Amino acid sequence: MAKAPLATGKFLxxxxxWWAIWAFLQVSLLIGFGLAPTTALSDSLVSNTLxxxxxxxxxxxxxxxxxxxxRYWYILFISLGLSGIILxxxxxxxxxxLGAKAGFIDYGQFFSRSWAVRYDIVFLQVGCMSILSVLWYxxxxxxxxxxxxxDAERLSKEAELFKLRxxxxxxxxxxxxxSISALIGSQPEQARKMIQQLSDFLRGxxxxxxxxxxxxxxxxxxxxxxxxxxxxxxxxxxxxxxSCEEDCLGLRLPPMLLQPIVENAIKFGLYDTTDAxxxxxxxxxxxxxxxxIDVVNPFDPETSRPKKGTxxxxxxxxxxxxxxxxxxxxxxxxxxxxxxTTTVKIPQQIQQSxQSxQSxQSxQSxQSxQSQQLP
Amino acid sequence: MNNANIPPASxxxxxxxxxxxxxxxxxxxxxAYPEVTIVQECSDGFEGIKAIQQHHPDLIFLxxxxxxxxxxxMLELVxxxxxVIFTTAFDEYAIRAFENHAVDYLLKPFNKxxxxxxxxxxxxxxxxxxxxxxxxxxxxxxxxxxxEANRHHDAxxxxxxxxxSTEALLETAAQSxxxxxxxxxxxxxxxxxxxxxxxxxxxxxxxxxxxxxxxGAFLKNRTMSFFEHAxxxxxxxxxxxxxxxNIQQVTRIDPYxxxxxxxxxxxxxxxxxxxxxxxxxxxxxxx
Numbered sequence: 001m002a003k004a005p006l007a008t009g010k011f012l013x014x015x016x017x018w019w020a021i022w023a024f025l026q027v028s029l030l031i032g033f034g035l036a037p038t039t040a041l042s043d044s045l046v047s048n049t050l051x052x053x054x055x056x057x058x059x060x061x062x063x064x065x066x067x068x069x070x071r072y073w074y075i076l077f078i079s080l081g082l083s084g085i086i087l088x089x090x091x092x093x094x095x096x097x098l099g100a101k102a103g104f105i106d107y108g109q110f111f112s113r114s115w116a117v118r119y120d121i122v123f124l125q126v127g128c129m130s131i132l133s134v135l136w137y138x139x140x141x142x143x144x145x146x147x148x149x150x151d152a153e154r155l156s157k158e159a160e161l162f163k164l165r166x167x168x169x170x171x172x173x174x175x176x177x178x179s180i181s182a183l184i185g186s187q188p189e190q191a192r193k194m195i196q197q198l199s200d201f202l203r204g205x206x207x208x209x210x211x212x213x214x215x216x217x218x219x220x221x222x223x224x225x226x227x228x229x230x231x232x233x234x235x236x237x238x239x240x241x242x243s244c245e246e247d248c249l250g251l252r253l254p255p256m257l258l259q260p261i262v263e264n265a266i267k268f269g270l271y272d273t274t275d276a277x278x279x280x281x282x283x284x285x286x287x288x289x290x291x292x293i294d295v296v297n298p299f300d301p302e303t304s305r306p307k308k309g310t311x312x313x314x315x316x317x318x319x320x321x322x323x324x325x326x327x328x329x330x331x332x333x334x335x336x337x338x339x340x341t342t343t344v345k346i347p348q349q350i351q352q353s354x355q356s357x358q359s360x361q362s363x364q365s366x367q368s369x370q371s372q373q374l375p
Numbered sequence: 376m377n378n379a380n381i382p383p384a385s386x387x388x389x390x391x392x393x394x395x396x397x398x399x400x401x402x403x404x405x406x407a408y409p410e411v412t413i414v415q416e417c418s419d420g421f422e423g424i425k426a427i428q429q430h431h432p433d434l435i436f437l438x439x440x441x442x443x444x445x446x447x448x449m450l451e452l453v454x455x456x457x458x459v460i461f462t463t464a465f466d467e468y469a470i471r472a473f474e475n476h477a478v479d480y481l482l483k484p485f486n487k488x489x490x491x492x493x494x495x496x497x498x499x500x501x502x503x504x505x506x507x508x509x510x511x512x513x514x515x516x517x518x519x520x521x522x523e524a525n526r527h528h529d530a531x532x533x534x535x536x537x538x539x540s541t542e543a544l545l546e547t548a549a550q551s552x553x554x555x556x557x558x559x560x561x562x563x564x565x566x567x568x569x570x571x572x573x574x575x576x577x578x579x580x581x582x583x584x585x586x587x588x589x590x591g592a593f594l595k596n597r598t599m600s601f602f603e604h605a606x607x608x609x610x611x612x613x614x615x616x617x618x619x620x621n622i623q624q625v626t627r628i629d630p631y632x633x634x635x636x637x638x639x640x641x642x643x644x645x646x647x648x649x650x651x652x653x654x655x656x657x658x659x660x661x662x
Binding site for chain 2: 170171174175177178179180181182183185186232233234235271272273274300302303
């Protein structure tokens with residue numbers, strides 16, 4: 001429920017000031033017409049108090065009933081009606097009170113002659129207040145709606161990001177366990193090593209859910225762990241080349257962003273091929289404050305056909321990058337002969353200290369700070 | 376391995392899995408069954424098809440996720456599919472649909488007990504003919520004699536042709552999301568993978584369905600209703616008893632005789648549209 005305008009101190013002050021000005025103007029006007037100062041003062045106080053009460057009533061009640069846009073003409077009738085009531089009340093109070101007093105002018109007659117002007121003024125005052133109230137409440141409502149929409153959007157964005165991070169392939173897990181099971185009989189040492197690798201991998205996966213941006217070096221180590229496990233599963237068929245320029249190791253990026261890209265490379269480069277394959281990961285710093293990471297995998301043109309645009313299963317990463325940076329152009333793919341290259345560029349936040357996680361961005365500002373700092 | 380060295384009455388098995396360690400564990404578990412001979416191990420579906428044609432195994436252990444063609448697609452291309460035990464990391468929900476059709480499925484990782492159960496289940500259900508040849512060596516082997524008689528009895532009552540069950544399996548498999556983006560056909564001994572977007576239309580041709588693509592037409596030993604159910608109904612419409620067309624290929628629909636229409640495709644081909652087919656086509660195209 002929106003707050004009534006007169007319930008806020010600032011507006012109450014403005015309202016009282018206006019009332020005082022009106023009352024003062026009316027006193028001067030009535031004296032000018034030849035009424036005694038006390039009569040003029042009483043007249044002005046009574047009629048303006050009635051108008052003020054009425055205005056307060058209107059602005060308060062519109063809290064509970066606000067006419068729809070197509071029914072704004074109701075306001076006109078309400079104002080006309082209320083003005084009439086005010087005028088009648090004025091007459092009922094003032095004429096018996098002041099009419100008895102002697103003066104240059106008979107007050108009863110004066111009131112009768114001035115009723116049209118009075119009605120005009122009262123109607124203007126009440127009408128203005130009604131319109132102001134309607135505008136006030138409409139804008140309050142609009143603001144509330146916007147807030148609600150923002151909240152809903154933020155929640156769904158967070159949920160979506162969470163979901164996109166979450167997709168650890170169950171195939172990978174169960175197939176790895178199966179490999180361990182096979183190794184236990186013949187090569188228990190190797191089995192133990194693989195259990196260790198798988199545990200480290202899973203631990204990293206769990207830890208990263210609540211962590212925000214991570215250093216590239218850590219992410220690459222984690223990917224190597226993943227690739228090592230795949231090497232055990234597929235034996236000599238998989239080899240990897242991971243290279244990173246010295247000055248990149250400390251750069252940061254959102255967690256679990258490279259993981260699905262490499263998983264995708266493995267899926268098409270390793271699971272869907274039969275020959276020996278090499279998966280290459282290269283990271284370097286490029287101009288404009290980005291870290292650029294290329295993941296290269298071979299693919300079998302006979303069975304899989306990279307689509308134009310993002311190709312393969314990269315849409316969720318594209319979506320995630322869009323949610324994080326509000327940009328659609330950070331993920332690119334490229335096909336040359338039988339090699340598929342995925343390139344991702346991560347904007348580096350210059351002002352971001354290692355401790356300030358990206359979560360601090362979302363609740364207040366709908367736009368992420370990253371996108372505002374982009375060149 | 377050489378076919379001639381195998382005693383004729385033993386059970387021939389093939390393991391098809393792309394991971395060496397996964398094949399190793401099946402081999403290890405099979406070590407406890409002297410009557411089962413592993414005639415070959417294959418690391419993809421193409422090899423699997425060749426091996427099956429060459430050795431005519433009684434039983435195959437088949438992984439589903441494999442390079443080139445998956446386990447289901449491989450089965451589709453084998454003319455007389457042997458009995459199948461799936462070994463897969465597919466989640467249980469996805470594989471449960473096949474429970475009634477396959478001999479059994481083993482979810483990776485599986486233990487020896489589970490493996491034994493699957494193998495015994497198959498041995499008990501083997502058709503009587505195969506069983507009787509098998510029992511000659513079985514009788515000579517050892518302490519298995521007692522159970523052999525029981526098994527024989529069970530086999531008579533529960534025997535069912537493995538080919539029939541595999542047929543039903545393939546129907547289910549074709550509807551799984553894993554293979555809704557391509558069709559695998561065999562043409563002149565070679566295997567061809569046709570992405571669905573390359574298909575112009577399908578045409579009934581006796582016991583086959585003729586798949587027209589920009590690379591020519593391919594025959595597949597399936598029925599029209601099989602494809603009608605397996606293909607995405609928002610992309611493929613059965614416009615006629617004998618025709619299913621890819622709506623992406625439609626350029627024009629012309630009236631033709633009474634109550635019927637002709638659909639002109641991008642390739643210039645003209646596909647008949649029946650009265651009922653026209654209604655369906657209009658609904659899918661949003662006309």
